[in-house]
Amino acid sequence: MKILRVFAIGLTIFWMAVIFHFSAETGMESHEISDQVTLLFCKVVHRFTGRDLVVSLTAHQYAVLELCFRKMAHMGIYCMLSFSTMLVLFTFPLGMLFRIAVSLIFCVVYACSDEFHQMLVEGRSPKALDVMIDSTGAVTGIIGALLFFCVVYTIYHSHRNRQMRR
Numbered sequence: 290m291k292i293l294r295v296f297a298i299g300l301t302i303f304w305m306a307v308i309f310h311f312s313a314e315t316g317m318e319s320h321e322i323s324d325q326v327t328l329l330f331c332k333v334v335h336r337f338t339g340r341d342l343v344v345s346l347t348a349h350q351y352a353v354l355e356l357c358f359r360k361m362a363h364m365g366i367y368c369m370l371s372f373s374t375m376l377v378l379f380t381f382p383l384g385m386l387f388r389i390a391v392s393l394i395f396c397v398v399y400a401c402s403d404e405f406h407q408m409l410v411e412g413r414s415p416k417a418l419d420v421m422i423d424s425t426g427a428v429t430g431i432i433g434a435l436l437f438f439c440v441v442y443t444i445y446h447s448h449r450n451r452q453m454r455r
Contacts, residue, residue: 290380295377298318305399311366313405316412319359326362327355364420364426371396371430372437379438396427426430 329343331440346354369394378388400423404415 294377297373297380300373301370301377304366306372307398308366308370308403309406311362312406312413313410314413315410319413323355325360327351328359330354330358334345343363359452360419363422364429366421367396367400368430369432370399371427372434375431375434375438379434385435389435390432392431393424393427395429397424400406400424400427 335341374392374395400420407413408415
C-alpha cells in the first residue's frame with residue numbers, strides 16, 4: 290500500500306506540474322499549441338474522410354474548434370489530477386464521501402490558483418469559466434476513480450474468496 294501511495298503522490302505532483310507548465314506559457318505559446326492540435330485533428334479528418342477542414346471551415350468555425358480542444362485539454366488534465374488524488378486517498382482508511390470531497394476541493398482550489406497564476410503571465414487572463422471546466426474534469430476523474438476502485442475491489446474480493454474456499 291505504501292508503494293501505491295508513493296506512486297499516486299508522484300502522479301499527482303506530475304499532473305500539478307503539467308498544469309503549472311501549461312499555465313506558464315504566454316498567450317501566444319498557448320495559442321500555437323492549440324493551433325497545432327487543431328491542425329493535427331484536421332489532417333486526421335482529411336486522411337479518413339477526404340474532407341479538408343482547413344479549407345472548408347470559416348475562420349470563426351476554426352476558432353471554435355480550437356477553443357473546444359483547449360477546453361477539452363483543461364478537462365482532461367484536471368480529470369487526471371483528480372483521479373491521481375483519489376488514488377492517494379484510497380491508500381488511507383477514509384470514508385468514501387470524505388475522499389470525494391477532499392479530491393474535489395483540492396482540484397477546485399488548484400484550478401483557482403492556476404487562474405491566479407495566469408494573471409501573472411503575458412497574454413493570459415483568469416477566467417471563472419475555466420475553473421468550472423476544470424471542476425467538471427475533476428468530477429469526471431473522481432467518477433473514473435470510483436469505477437476503477439469498484440473494479441479493483443471486486444477483483445480483489447473475488448480472488449480472495451476463491452483462495453479461502455480452497
